[in-house]
Amino acid sequence: METGGLADGRQIHYFNTAPGAGRASFADKRDLGGRVSAGEIRYDVLRDEWVAVSAGRSDRPTLPVACPLCPSDGEELTEIPAPGYEVAVFENRFPSFGGFGEPGPLPPAEVTGMENAAPASGRCEVVCFSDDHDSSLADLSPERVALIVRALAQRTADLSARGDVAQVFCFENRGVEIGVTLHHPHGQIYGYPYVTPQTRKHLDANKRHRAATGRDLFDDILESERGGPRVIAENEHWIAFTPYAARWPFEVHLYPDRRFADLAELPEEYIDSFAPLYLEVLKRCDNAYPGEQMPYMAGWHQAPVGEGREFGRLRLELVSIRRGPGKVKFLASSESVMGGWVHDLGPETSAALLQKDSPKGAL
Amino acid sequence: METGGLADGRQIHYFNTAPGAGRASFADKRDLGGRVSAGEIRYDVLRDEWVAVSAGRSDRPTLPVACPLCPSDGEELTEIPAPGYEVAVFENRFPSFGGFGEPGPLPPAEVTGMENAAPASGRCEVVCFSDDHDSSLADLSPERVALIVRALAQRTADLSARGDVAQVFCFENRGVEIGVTLHHPHGQIYGYPYVTPQTRKHLDANKRHRAATGRDLFDDILESERGGPRVIAENEHWIAFTPYAARWPFEVHLYPDRRFADLAELPEEYIDSFAPLYLEVLKRCDNAYPGEQMPYMAGWHQAPVGEGREFGRLRLELVSIRRGPGKVKFLASSESVMGGWVHDLGPETSAALLQKDSPKGAL
Numbered sequence: 001m002e003t004g005g006l007a008d009g010r011q012i013h014y015f016n017t018a019p020g021a022g023r024a025s026f027a028d029k030r031d032l033g034g035r036v037s038a039g040e041i042r043y044d045v046l047r048d049e050w051v052a053v054s055a056g057r058s059d060r061p062t063l064p065v066a067c068p069l070c071p072s073d074g075e076e077l078t079e080i081p082a083p084g085y086e087v088a089v090f091e092n093r094f095p096s097f098g099g100f101g102e103p104g105p106l107p108p109a110e111v112t113g114m115e116n117a118a119p120a121s122g123r124c125e126v127v128c129f130s131d132d133h134d135s136s137l138a139d140l141s142p143e144r145v146a147l148i149v150r151a152l153a154q155r156t157a158d159l160s161a162r163g164d165v166a167q168v169f170c171f172e173n174r175g176v177e178i179g180v181t182l183h184h185p186h187g188q189i190y191g192y193p194y195v196t197p198q199t200r201k202h203l204d205a206n207k208r209h210r211a212a213t214g215r216d217l218f219d220d221i222l223e224s225e226r227g228g229p230r231v232i233a234e235n236e237h238w239i240a241f242t243p244y245a246a247r248w249p250f251e252v253h254l255y256p257d258r259r260f261a262d263l264a265e266l267p268e269e270y271i272d273s274f275a276p277l278y279l280e281v282l283k284r285c286d287n288a289y290p291g292e293q294m295p296y297m298a299g300w301h302q303a304p305v306g307e308g309r310e311f312g313r314l315r316l317e318l319v320s321i322r323r324g325p326g327k328v329k330f331l332a333s334s335e336s337v338m339g340g341w342v343h344d345l346g347p348e349t350s351a352a353l354l355q356k357d358s359p360k361g362a363l
Numbered sequence: 364m365e366t367g368g369l370a371d372g373r374q375i376h377y378f379n380t381a382p383g384a385g386r387a388s389f390a391d392k393r394d395l396g397g398r399v400s401a402g403e404i405r406y407d408v409l410r411d412e413w414v415a416v417s418a419g420r421s422d423r424p425t426l427p428v429a430c431p432l433c434p435s436d437g438e439e440l441t442e443i444p445a446p447g448y449e450v451a452v453f454e455n456r457f458p459s460f461g462g463f464g465e466p467g468p469l470p471p472a473e474v475t476g477m478e479n480a481a482p483a484s485g486r487c488e489v490v491c492f493s494d495d496h497d498s499s500l501a502d503l504s505p506e507r508v509a510l511i512v513r514a515l516a517q518r519t520a521d522l523s524a525r526g527d528v529a530q531v532f533c534f535e536n537r538g539v540e541i542g543v544t545l546h547h548p549h550g551q552i553y554g555y556p557y558v559t560p561q562t563r564k565h566l567d568a569n570k571r572h573r574a575a576t577g578r579d580l581f582d583d584i585l586e587s588e589r590g591g592p593r594v595i596a597e598n599e600h601w602i603a604f605t606p607y608a609a610r611w612p613f614e615v616h617l618y619p620d621r622r623f624a625d626l627a628e629l630p631e632e633y634i635d636s637f638a639p640l641y642l643e644v645l646k647r648c649d650n651a652y653p654g655e656q657m658p659y660m661a662g663w664h665q666a667p668v669g670e671g672r673e674f675g676r677l678r679l680e681l682v683s684i685r686r687g688p689g690k691v692k693f694l695a696s697s698e699s700v701m702g703g704w705v706h707d708l709g710p711e712t713s714a715a716l717l718q719k720d721s722p723k724g725a726l
Contacts, residue, residue: 343414
């Protein structure tokens with residue numbers, strides 16, 4: 001990892017397959033003004049959850065003229081000062097969390113009264129997967145995918161050590177159907193100053209399961225799914241399956257075959273074996289409805305940095321709103337307001353669409 | 364309420380301002396075949412939640428030729444056999460819950476193992492607000508809105524007595540932006556066989572708050588919001604405000620000034636005073652960005668039928684993904700996968716857009 005700076009003081013990190021690429025030495029020649037900081041987080045008394053308020057983000061550009069994730073090229077100055085790169089990670093210019101320069105405080109563990117706010121500490125980063133604007137994660141080589149995972153692992157370790165990050169979430173949103181406006185292949189990292197609501201549910205469920213059975217819940221899920229009707233792909237270290245109680249029309253969980261708390265704990269051989277399996281899953285997603293790239297959200301569930309860490313488990317979750325050719329599922333009142341989900345296809349039907357042989361012979 | 368039957372055995376209820384309209388006497392002359400039942404619910408071990416699997420729904424028509432919510436007219440046979448109506452409620456032909464004819468069992472309170480399913484008991488109903496296809500709830504008279512609320516109250520009472528409904532949710536989805544394909548003004552009712560995840564959070568929060576303070580959480584929220592910067596509208600019995608920790612770009616909560624568990628408990632004068640206030644809120648939403656009807660999801664939070672009922676409170680929540688002129692918020696990985704919300708406008712900014720005087724003088 002080589003670390004450089006951007007014109008407004010943000011950090012940029014280049015991840016290279018060979019040392020000494022010297023990319024961090026290129027200066028950012030733009031005049032960006034001061035750095036933009038996140039706002040605050042507010043405590044939702046009805047849900048016992050923190051919500052970020054990030055008013056500055058509504059002014060962020062929706063369709064920039066030049067792609068800010070391409071390498072800088074002569075007078076065309078972008079977020080990446082170097083003229084080329086493999087994988088680059090930089091602080092988001094319009095962050096929902098952090099951007100204060102120094103780490104901020106964690107929110108209070110106990111709150112009273114109806115209005116409680118704290119600074120939106122933490123960090124938001126952008127992860128560029130390739131300097132080829134027209135590429136896509138699914139088109140990259142296994143070596144590149146492994147380099148991306150190594151970058152995420154390093155960032156997870158670094159953000160976990162900041163002191164104002166309670167949980168690191170690495171994810172990719174892909175597809176205009178889910179509002180992605182920057183088509184350059186990229187992901188993001190959120191270093192939240194709190195443990196997210198979904199993670200708290202998972203930790204609580206595992207805690208209860210261990211107390212009741214003496215076994216780890218994730219081990220039992222793996223044992224139950226392995227060899228079953230919803231397995232999509234597997235190799236020596238990883239298994240990908242649609243879970244029994246899936247809620248998205250397409251939903252794939254990728255587990256390593258044993259427990260790691262987060263990407264920073266993942267051994268080299270697990271990173272290397274993850275890459276081809278994930279590429280196969282992505283190709284199967286794109287082949288589910290021939291001719292239609294599948295929009296998706298894919299994120300790494302990681303154990304929190306502090307309390308509850310021993311109940312967490314690293315795995316990746318990929319979900320899609322695609323529910324048929326040209327059709328997407330909208331999350332309407334039942335899902336959005338009440339959390340009551342309805343699976344329209346049935347988990348086995350959607351798994352079968354991912355299990356079928358590739359019509360293009362691409363697998 | 365007059366109750367009739369549809370060709371496949373489903374019930375239809377007509378709500379009229381005057382008795383003896385005789386609408387239920389019109390027979391459904393269609394050949395629909397047998398009734399379509401919901402599938403099952405599956406227990407999600409990682410979240411301690413039930414998820415409905417309703418594979419049959421993916422075959423439901425997306426754009427029927429004739430509107431099924433218009434009254435039947437000669438040879439044009441719809442879901443409403445009568446030639447005209449005020450408010451009509453009928454069982455959804457493609458239900459996510461119920462449709463078995465008789466009430467089904469409630470899911471087990473305790474589950475073990477990794478795969479647990481139960482019948483998707485309960486009920487799904489469609490609520491037609493007017494027989495005028497081109498109308499909209501916001502365009503109706505206060506008297507009609509009050510009749511709709513009376514219909515919802517009656518249905519809440521009836522569904523609560525079934526024995527296979529744990530919670531009744533009455534809601535409206537409006538706008539192509541959130542996937543609504545039937546543009547006839549209508550809402551829906553879900554009688555869930557379980558208490559929804561969001562409601563469980565609210566009940567838990569109130570339970571903790573009462574234990575810690577001796578006061579009701581909803582009373583404290585009302586006291587805190589009243590007279591504050593995010594109040595949108597109020598009258599003798601109701602207050603509408605954007606909450607302190609709102610998460611949707613536009614979010615309005617409408618509370619009665621004292622506690623009712625559900626719509627069935629609401630006194631007549633509260634129903635009559637709700638109607639004009641809600642119409643004002645809807646008009647303010649449509650005026651936030653002139654010329655753009657606001658897509659929204661609006662639902663009544665009601666206390667569960669059984670356990671936890673004493674901690675619940677009736678109120679309406681209206682949320683919108685509109686975040687600017689021609690712009691909508693997409694719920695991407697942070698919200699969808701982790702439950703980590705970011706408010707892009709800021710609750711006070713969005714409240715101010717609803718507080719401003721109507722540019723059309725329509726209020």
